[in-house]
Each structure stands twice: as C-alpha cells, then as structure tokens.
C-alpha cells in the first residue's frame with residue numbers, strides 16, 4: 001500500500017458505498033476521499049454507520065455495492081504491514097504480561113525483538129505505565145489497556161492509521177496525552193482516519209471531516225467549509241430578559257442569560273443587537289464567533305431529519 005500515482009490521488013477512496021444487513025440499508029450513496037497525509041475526522045451519531053464503513057474498507061464486511069479503495073485498490077491482507085487499525089472493540093491477550101504482548105505484536109508487524117522491546121519500554125514510560133510492564137493485561141484498568149492497544153497499533157509507524165474512538169473512556173489528562181501521541185503520528189507523515197465524538201479533538205487535529213447521519217453524508221469538507229455550510233458565524237450574547245423570536249436570526253442555543261444566535265443571510269451584528277435592545281433585552285456582552293462543531297453536531301443530530309442547511 002502506498003499513496004502512489006499522481007500526487008492528487010487520494011489514499012482512501014470511497015464511492016457510492018451501500019451496505020445492507022438483511023432488509024436494512026445502513027449505508028447508502030456514501031462517497032468521500034481521504035488524502036495522503038491528512039487527518040480525517042469520521043463523525044456521526046451512534047449507529048450512523050462509521051464502524052460499518054471502516055470494516056467494509058478493511059474487507060471485514062463485503063459491501064453491498066460501491067468502491068472502497070486504499071492506495072488505488074481494495075484492501076488486501078498484505079497491506080496490513082503499513083496499516084494500523086484500532087478497532088472499536090478492544091481485545092488483546094489478557095492473560096499475558098504487557099511487555100510480552102507488545103513485543104509479540106511488534107514482531108508480527110515486522111519489528112525485530114530488541115527493537116520491539118525498546119520501543120515498547122519507551123512507550124510504556126511515555127503513557128505512565130512503565131511499572132506495569134510485567135503485569136498481566138487483565139490486571140490493568142480499561143483505560144490502561146486501551147493505551148497498550150494504541151501502542152500496538154502505532155508501533156510500526158503505519159502509513160495509514162484508522163482509529164475507532166481512540167480516546168473513548170479517557171479522563172481529560174489522558175485524552176490529551178493520547179491526542180499528543182496521535183498528533184505525532186500525523187506530524188511524522190501518517191494519514192489518520194479518526195472516529196471521535198469529541199469535537200475539540202476534531203478542531204485540534206482534523207484537516208477535513210465527514211458527518212454521517214443514518215448512513216449518508218450530511219457534511220463533508222474542511223472544518224472551515226463545514227462551518228460555512230452551517231452559517232459560518234454565530235453571535236454570542238450574554239443578556240437579561242426574554243429573547244424575542246426574530247426573522248433576523250435563529251436561536252441556536254439559549255440557556256437563559258446566555259444565547260448563541262445564528263444570523264440569517266444579510267443580518268448584521270448591528271441589526272441583531274438593535275432588535276434585542278428594542279425588545280427590551282438587556283445585553284451585557286455581544287460577540288461574533290465561528291459556529292462550533294459541537295453546535296453543528298447538535299443541529300444535525302438533535303433535529304430529527306430536518307434539512308439543517310436550508311434555514312427559512
């Protein structure tokens with residue numbers, strides 16, 4: 001597996017992918033590319049089809065229809081040496097000592113024994129598990145086991161990393177540590193596909209994203225393009241009183257005292273502020289910000305099947 005071909009050829013190419021399980025169609029008309037060297041956020045609510053897509057890309061599922069290519073062709077087991085996959089379901093040999101398990105996987109991935117051991121010891125130090133090297137895996141906490149599994153996934157410096165919720169269940173400190181480790185892979189040139197529900201991780205790491213809903217794409221592009229697609233800006237307002245409904249904006253968020261207003265096309269800051277003041281709202285702060293990915297996520301998944309792009 002190599003990026004190969006013209007510089008513009010995507011490393012991962014998915015076109016018109018459809019997946020049926022029995023009578024149920026869980027993915028339909030799904031098309032997107034992942035470019036070599038980018039970090040790609042694969043986003044979507046629970047059950048929207050992310051894991052299914054990754055499994056079909058890796059040949060674990062047979063797609064009902066469509067093209068799923070890595071490096072210009074369907075995935076083959078021999079590509080595995082340059083690929084790191086952290087599956088959603090974690091699982092290592094739990095009755096074996098941590099270091100032995102890591103070295104075993106390192107050797108499977110083509111590292112020499114001494115190289116795998118040295119890498120593993122460094123990694124254990126890095127993730128604050130040096131004292132667990134001789135412990136059986138099942139004596140580690142869930143989060144600690146996940147750190148080991150991430151280590152096993154990246155130890156051969158894969159060209160393509162596919163991470164299904166790599167920070168699931170981590171506390172904020174450890175989540176940041178894992179993000180640092182993933183970012184290092186990115187900086188070293190890896191292409192990363194990352195499923196996550198953490199929007200701050202997306203804003204920090206991802207060059208481009210796709211948002212899936214019910215097995216189809218609802219937004220696709222750079223983070224900025226997706227923000228533009230959802231109105232681009234919001235007005236953040238600290239206020240006292242009752243927010244009027246208006247033709248100038250939609251109330252994207254209102255927690256009583258703080259609100260985010262999504263301006264409709266042509267509604268400038270001054271006009272919106274005037275509308276509030278005229279309605280008797282006491283405004284203590286009014287700022288403009290880009291619409292957050294969190295807010296976009298809530299709009300896409302919170303409103304059942306409403307065409308969010310088409311505000312009246």
Ligand SMILES: Nc1ncnc2c1ncn2[C@@H]1O[C@H](COP(=O)(O)OP(=O)(O)OP(=O)(O)O)[C@@H](O)[C@H]1O
Pocket residue numbers: 021026044045046047048049050051052053088
């Ligand atoms: N092997 C299977 N047989 C039947 N249905 C399946 C199978 N695998 C997944 N599905 C269904 O496909 C849909 C998509 O599931 P998938 O696991 O891909 O979602 P996801 O986006 O990864 O969700 P989550 O964020 O909860 O992990 C769900 O409705 C699920 O029940």
